[in-house]
Amino acid sequence: MQEIHITIKLFAQYREERFKVEQRKIKKGTSAKDIMDVLGISEHKLPLGVLMVNSKHEKEDYILQEGDTLALFPKVGGG
Amino acid sequence: MQTLKKFLEQKQEAGFFSHLTCKAAMQRFSLTCKEVELYALELGITPLRYKRNQSTISCAAQKQLLLSHVAIIGCGGLGGHVGENLARIGVGSLCLFDFDIFEEHNLNRQNFSNFAVIGEQKVTVVSEQLQKINPALHIKTYAKAFDVQKDFALIESCDAIIDALDDPKIKLALSLTCKQKNKIFIHGAIGGFNAQHATCNSLENLYKTTSKGIETSVGNPSFTVTYAAALQSAECIKSILGLGENLQNKILLTNLLENEFIILDN
Incomplete structure (x- = not known):
C-alpha cells in the first residue's frame, strides 16, 4: 500500500481537542473528506467553511497528493 | 436678503x-x-x-459621502454598529432592512439595544438613534425579512450594500446578485472569536452549503461584533471614496483568540 505525506492545518474551533498543525502519513487516494471524517469534522458538528489545499480553494472530494497542505476553516455566518 | x-x-x-x-x-x-x-x-x-x-x-x-447611499441588510449585531459608523462619518442616505424586534438576548452585542426598547422593531430604533447622531442623514426603513429576488430592486441604486445578515444562504444569494449587477458588496460574518470579511466577492468559497455556521454553538460576543463592523465600515468608506485597497478578490479571516489575521485569495 502506497503512502504519502501531508500537512493538516486547522483553524478556529477545529483546533479544540485536535491540533493546530500536524504532519500525517496517509494512504494514497485519500480525499479531503476522508481526513475530515477521521478528524470528526462534519456538517452537523462545526460545519466547514473554507477548504484549501496549498492555498488554493478545493472541494471535499479533492484527492490529496504527496506534500500537500490541507487547511480547514469552520463556517462563520453570524451577523 | x-x-x-x-x-x-x-x-x-x-x-x-x-x-x-x-x-x-x-x-x-x-x-x-x-x-x-x-x-x-x-x-x-x-x-x-x-x-x-x-x-x-x-x-x-x-461631500461625496453626504451624496452617497448605503444599504444595510440586517440591523442586529453588525448592522447596528456599521450604521453608527456610517452615520458618524457622514454617509448621506441609508436603507435599513430587518424583520426582527429587540429581545433580551440581543443586549450582549447589538448597538442601540437596551431594556427600554425590548419588543420594538430594530429598524425603527436604529433609525431614530442614527438620526440623533446625524440630522442630515436620510433613512429609509424596511421592517421585513430581506428577499434577494423581491427586494433587490429597492437597493439597486445604492452605492454600497452591507451584508449584516445572519443566514449564509441569503448572504450567498446577495453576494451573487451584487456580483452580477456590479455593486459594491461588503461581506462580514462572525462566530465566537472569529470573523471573516470580503468585498465585492461572491461567497461560494465560504458557503458551500446553506447550513448556519459555528455561531449557532459558540455565539457572538460584543468585541467580535464591533471589530467586524468596524472593518466592514472601513471597507465601505474606502470603496465609495476609492481610497487605499479593499478586500476585492480576497478573504480576510480573523481569529481574535489567537490574534491570527489571514488574508486568502478568493
Missing part, C-alpha cells in the same frame, strides 16, 4: 460651522439640513461634527 453663501461665510469659524448655524440657515432659507450641509461643503465649509474626520476625510470626500 443675505444669501446662504454670505450667511455661512460669516458664521463659519476656521472652515467649520456648528449645527446651531445649520438650523438657523435651514429656517432662514427654508432648506433641509442636508441641503445646507451640501451647499456649505461646496463652499469648502465643513459641519463642525466632522472636524475630527479631517484630514482622513477631505472636504470633497465629505
Whole structure:
C-alpha cells in the first residue's frame, strides 16, 4: 500500500481537542473528506467553511497528493 | 436678503460651522439640513461634527459621502454598529432592512439595544438613534425579512450594500446578485472569536452549503461584533471614496483568540 505525506492545518474551533498543525502519513487516494471524517469534522458538528489545499480553494472530494497542505476553516455566518 | 453663501461665510469659524448655524440657515432659507450641509461643503465649509474626520476625510470626500447611499441588510449585531459608523462619518442616505424586534438576548452585542426598547422593531430604533447622531442623514426603513429576488430592486441604486445578515444562504444569494449587477458588496460574518470579511466577492468559497455556521454553538460576543463592523465600515468608506485597497478578490479571516489575521485569495 502506497503512502504519502501531508500537512493538516486547522483553524478556529477545529483546533479544540485536535491540533493546530500536524504532519500525517496517509494512504494514497485519500480525499479531503476522508481526513475530515477521521478528524470528526462534519456538517452537523462545526460545519466547514473554507477548504484549501496549498492555498488554493478545493472541494471535499479533492484527492490529496504527496506534500500537500490541507487547511480547514469552520463556517462563520453570524451577523 | 443675505444669501446662504454670505450667511455661512460669516458664521463659519476656521472652515467649520456648528449645527446651531445649520438650523438657523435651514429656517432662514427654508432648506433641509442636508441641503445646507451640501451647499456649505461646496463652499469648502465643513459641519463642525466632522472636524475630527479631517484630514482622513477631505472636504470633497465629505461631500461625496453626504451624496452617497448605503444599504444595510440586517440591523442586529453588525448592522447596528456599521450604521453608527456610517452615520458618524457622514454617509448621506441609508436603507435599513430587518424583520426582527429587540429581545433580551440581543443586549450582549447589538448597538442601540437596551431594556427600554425590548419588543420594538430594530429598524425603527436604529433609525431614530442614527438620526440623533446625524440630522442630515436620510433613512429609509424596511421592517421585513430581506428577499434577494423581491427586494433587490429597492437597493439597486445604492452605492454600497452591507451584508449584516445572519443566514449564509441569503448572504450567498446577495453576494451573487451584487456580483452580477456590479455593486459594491461588503461581506462580514462572525462566530465566537472569529470573523471573516470580503468585498465585492461572491461567497461560494465560504458557503458551500446553506447550513448556519459555528455561531449557532459558540455565539457572538460584543468585541467580535464591533471589530467586524468596524472593518466592514472601513471597507465601505474606502470603496465609495476609492481610497487605499479593499478586500476585492480576497478573504480576510480573523481569529481574535489567537490574534491570527489571514488574508486568502478568493
